[in-house]
Amino acid sequence: MHEITIANNLLRQLTKIAQTKQAQLISVNIEIGEFRSIDKECLEFAIDNLKDNYPLLNQCDFKYKIITTLAYCLKNNHLYKPDFVNSFKCNQCDSGIKAIIQGEEFNIANPKFSNVVN
Amino acid sequence: MPENSNKLILNANDRLGNNLRKIYNDNHNLVLNIIGGPGSGKTTLITSLIKNIGLQTAVIEADMAQDFDTQIIKTLNVPVEQINTVNSCHLNARQVAKVFRKNIQFRNAQIIFIENVGNLICPTEFFLGEHLQVIVFSVTDGDNKPLKYPVSFHKANLVIITKLDLLPYVNFDLNLAWQNIKTLNPDAQIFNVSSVIQSGINELSQTLSKKYQEMYV
Ligand SMILES: Nc1nc2c(ncn2[C@@H]2O[C@H](COP(=O)(O)OP(=O)(O)O)[C@@H](O)[C@H]2O)c(=O)[nH]1
Ligand SMILES: [Mg+2]
Ligand SMILES: [Zn+2]
Numbered sequence: 001m002h003e004i005t006i007a008n009n010l011l012r013q014l015t016k017i018a019q020t021k022q023a024q025l026i027s028v029n030i031e032i033g034e035f036r037s038i039d040k041e042c043l044e045f046a047i048d049n050l051k052d053n054y055p056l057l058n059q060c061d062f063k064y065k066i067i068t069t070l071a072y073c074l075k076n077n078h079l080y081k082p083d084f085v086n087s088f089k090c091n092q093c094d095s096g097i098k099a100i101i102q103g104e105e106f107n108i109a110n111p112k113f114s115n116v117v118n
Numbered sequence: 119m120p121e122n123s124n125k126l127i128l129n130a131n132d133r134l135g136n137n138l139r140k141i142y143n144d145n146h147n148l149v150l151n152i153i154g155g156p157g158s159g160k161t162t163l164i165t166s167l168i169k170n171i172g173l174q175t176a177v178i179e180a181d182m183a184q185d186f187d188t189q190i191i192k193t194l195n196v197p198v199e200q201i202n203t204v205n206s207c208h209l210n211a212r213q214v215a216k217v218f219r220k221n222i223q224f225r226n227a228q229i230i231f232i233e234n235v236g237n238l239i240c241p242t243e244f245f246l247g248e249h250l251q252v253i254v255f256s257v258t259d260g261d262n263k264p265l266k267y268p269v270s271f272h273k274a275n276l277v278i279i280t281k282l283d284l285l286p287y288v289n290f291d292l293n294l295a296w297q298n299i300k301t302l303n304p305d306a307q308i309f310n311v312s313s314v315i316q317s318g319i320n321e322l323s324q325t326l327s328k329k330y331q332e333m334y335v
Contacts, residue, residue, distance in 0.1 A: 002206070002207055002208050002239075002240035002243055002244070005131070005206065005208075005210065005244075006129065006243065009129045009130040009131050010129065012130050013129070013130055035268070035269055035272070036243070036269060037239050037240060037242055037243045037269050037270070038243065074304055082268075084265070087265050087298070087301060088265065088268055088301050088302055089301055095301075096300055096301030096302065096304060097272065097301065097302055097303070097304070098304065100272070106129065
């Protein structure tokens, strides 16, 4: 249930941004990498339940996007998708992860604000 | 998650973690965030290292409830602070910052061990400013554990396999365990240790001392 903490942290940061813009946040995309210990459903549930505590965010439409994991393999630099099915090994040469190039994100994108609040 | 200059730090915890890192560096503390399941041998390992390492140490103990581990560390006469996280499955940076404000002895410690709440998932999402993220698991946990908790093992700097003295009695393939760790994290430094027969403890102590020397001496 650490998603509750993460949700509160996120809402606090978004409030700060809204305050500097003196505006209400109307919509925002939240991008969650697959290779993070953040569960989308849990985060969504937490934000739905917490956003009323944040007056500048309570009208906001939160949209969520999962970013799939992609990595280069250790032996041959093959681009592959590490997953449970093949024990995170490269599906072409069976070697492990050299570097994850996508899937560790936790970003916001496209925040949209209303006109200035009074 | 350490600072990424061109990204907004979404997580208020990460911001605090970055501040903590600066404090550690100013104090010349080498800080380890020790993460592992309940009973994997974290406290016992910390005890062995304190006795062996020959540097000034201090310990933060985190548990949801009780202070059993703190009582154990107290017998070694090193500064120790207990954090009870109550309903939370992980430590956060704010709690660690509070310890630093409260107990000035932590400023003088050369090595600080933070024993996180027994859990292999959630703590890795909460950066405490640590220099080394350490994953602990034991031969009684099974050699497939790395593959079950890939995110934690991928992020670890050190992986410590504990209770090696029990290897003859359990169905644990040490080579496979290493392979599984390396699949996820080719750069991880892996140690086999037993606190009961004190094997691997010297080697691990030396690695930490060396790291400390490189950073601050
Ligand atoms: N046989 C053996 N038992 C160990 C070893 N390290 C820890 N233990 C035992 O494992 C149990 C849990 O250890 P503890 O350090 O409290 O684990 P923690 O919950 O991860 O802090 C205790 O009964 C320890 O005595 C070891 O190296 N060998
Ligand atoms: Mg313990
Ligand atoms: Zn490959």
